[in-house]
Amino acid sequence: MLRLIAQTVAGARPYKRRVGVCGGLAGDPLGAALLVGPGVDELSMSASDLGTIKALLRRQSLLESAGAGTQGPGGTDRPGSARARRRP
Numbered sequence: 001m002l003r004l005i006a007q008t009v010a011g012a013r014p015y016k017r018r019v020g021v022c023g024g025l026a027g028d029p030l031g032a033a034l035l036v037g038p039g040v041d042e043l044s045m046s047a048s049d050l051g052t053i054k055a056l057l058r059r060q061s062l063l064e065s066a067g068a069g070t071q072g073p074g075g076t077d078r079p080g081s082a083r084a085r086r087r088p
Contacts, residue, residue, distance in 0.1 A: 009039040020040065026045045
């Protein structure tokens with residue numbers, strides 16, 4: 001699913017289109033970080049989740065978010081991720 005989101009973001013950029021995600025994943029702390037990593041521009045969530053996600057994203061750099069999207073379970077790099085390909 002993250003690969004499809006990244007492809008959507010990449011496809012939208014040449015047309016100067018923004019990509020937004022609405023729903024439970026956007027309002028989940030880990031989900032929001034994973035969505036911001038590949039470049040999702042807008043997250044739509046319930047008002048009760050807004051403060052938590054806003055604080056999380058302010059603390060977390062975009063580089064950390066981008067790295068979260070390339071890691072598999074347990075923090076290991078997924079095969080095919082840019083970081084995994086750079087490793088010797």
